[in-house]
Amino acid sequence: MEAGFLIRMTFYVCAALAVIFFAEALYLGFLAPIRSRRAINRRLRVQHEVSGGEQALLRLKAQRGINDSDLAVVGGLRKMLVQSGLALTMGRFLLIMVILCVVLMAGLLFFTTLPYAASVAIALLLGTGLPMFVLRFIRKRRKAAFSSQLPDALDVVVRSLRSGHPVPTALTLVGREMADPIGTEFGITTDELTYGLDLPGALQNLSVRVGVPDMSLLVTAVSLQSSAGGNLGEVLENLSRVLRDRFQLQRKVRSLSAEGRFSAYGLTILPALIALAIYLPNPSYYTDVWNEPVFQLVMGGLIIWKLIGDLMIYKMINFKY
Numbered sequence: 001m002e003a004g005f006l007i008r009m010t011f012y013v014c015a016a017l018a019v020i021f022f023a024e025a026l027y028l029g030f031l032a033p034i035r036s037r038r039a040i041n042r043r044l045r046v047q048h049e050v051s052g053g054e055q056a057l058l059r060l061k062a063q064r065g066i067n068d069s070d071l072a073v074v075g076g077l078r079k080m081l082v083q084s085g086l087a088l089t090m091g092r093f094l095l096i097m098v099i100l101c102v103v104l105m106a107g108l109l110f111f112t113t114l115p116y117a118a119s120v121a122i123a124l125l126l127g128t129g130l131p132m133f134v135l136r137f138i139r140k141r142r143k144a145a146f147s148s149q150l151p152d153a154l155d156v157v158v159r160s161l162r163s164g165h166p167v168p169t170a171l172t173l174v175g176r177e178m179a180d181p182i183g184t185e186f187g188i189t190t191d192e193l194t195y196g197l198d199l200p201g202a203l204q205n206l207s208v209r210v211g212v213p214d215m216s217l218l219v220t221a222v223s224l225q226s227s228a229g230g231n232l233g234e235v236l237e238n239l240s241r242v243l244r245d246r247f248q249l250q251r252k253v254r255s256l257s258a259e260g261r262f263s264a265y266g267l268t269i270l271p272a273l274i275a276l277a278i279y280l281p282n283p284s285y286y287t288d289v290w291n292e293p294v295f296q297l298v299m300g301g302l303i304i305w306k307l308i309g310d311l312m313i314y315k316m317i318n319f320k321y
Contacts, residue, residue, distance in 0.1 A: 041183030043175065043191075057191040060184070063087040066209065083211040084139040085181055093131065101127030113287050139211070142181050146210050148247065149182040154218070154240035161233040167222065168193050185210055199226055214243055260317040268310055 047056040061067075064082055078090050105123035108114055114122070153174045160170035168190060175187030185206055192202040200223040207215040217239055225232040254261075278285055289295045 041175075041178070041180040041187065043184040043187035053191055054195055057188065057195065060188060063089075065089040079208070079211070080135060080139055082209055083143065084135055085142050085184075086135075086138065093135070097128055097131050100131065103127075113283050115287075115290060118290065143210065143212050146181050146185070146212050147214060147243075149178060150212070150214060150218075151240045151243045151247070153178060153182050153186065154236045154243070158233045158237045158240070161236075167199060167226075167232065181210070199223075214246075257317050260313075264310070264313040264317055267313065271306060 043056065043060060046059055047053060050056050050059060064085070064087060065078065066082055077093070081088060081090060081093060101123050104127050105119055108119035108123055109116070112119070156174050156177065157167075157170040160173050161167070165173075171186055171193070172190045175183055175190050177183070178186070188209070189202045189206045192205065193199060197205075200219070203215075203219045203222055207219050218236075221232065221235045221239060224230065225235070275286075
């Protein structure tokens with residue numbers, strides 16, 4: 001009996017060790033190389049692919065449709081695309097919208113019994129709204145990642161300045177040592193400095209490309225130091241500490257408002273899910289009365305009232321830090 005128990009226990013231990021070793025081999029063989037490649041920022045990868053730094057700078061700007069001569073004075077969709085960091089130009093994004101609208105309209109016309117006008121309206125709404133929603137989500141996530149990396153980047157700059165390096169060299173260290181998004185953005189800034197742009201102008205372009213309000217503090221500090229002198233390292237060290245304290249406060253506010261945010265998400269999605277659950281098993285439930293004026297009036301009022309409620313919830317769960 002005891003011998004059988006020891007054999008079973010030995011088998012279980014060997015099986016557990018085999019699973020652990022297999023997971024480690026899987027990580028070292030597949031996941032670790034992928035993570036190491038992702039740790040290298042996009043600018044360094046492009047520099048490895050092309051012959052020179054100027055060609056890499058031009059390629060990076062062309063991929064994102066960056067034109068510094070008019071980027072600072074335009075807004076809307078083009079600036080949103082640049083700040084999202086996607087290798088996507090304005091023309092390609094609009095083409096994606098058009099293709100999505102056509103595909104959705106064809107699917108609604110052929111596979112549903114909705115009226116033609118309703119199918120066109122839904123296709124246009126989803127075909128333009130979904131790409132914009134995804135783009136805004138990607139931009140928001142990238143700006144949050146940049147903001148979280150900015151204090152560490154300032155620490156790198158401060159240590160480099162205290163070692164006796166000039167400001168462009170300190171910015172070069174950030175572009176070489178840190179991952180995206182801050183690595184590529186600071187790398188583009190140092191490339192612009194290398195190929196003729198002055199420091200305040202390069203930092204102003206950086207601020208426009210990322211769209212982070214905290215960057216204006218860095219631009220102001222460096223611009224004042226370049227024109228009037230002063231201890232830039234001490235200023236940036238204080239700025240780094242302030243940004244960390246602000247980031248900590250922001251996380252605390254988000255944790256306190258988590259319940260309200262998730263309630264808002266549920267209340268926003270629930271009516272659409274209920275309508276879809278009713279429509280899929282019984283399409284005639286809505287289509288039989290779709291053309292009735294009373295139904296259209298009631299549905300329009302409900303949609304407007306729902307949007308007002310969503311706006312009020314949004315105002316209640318979003319705070320200024």
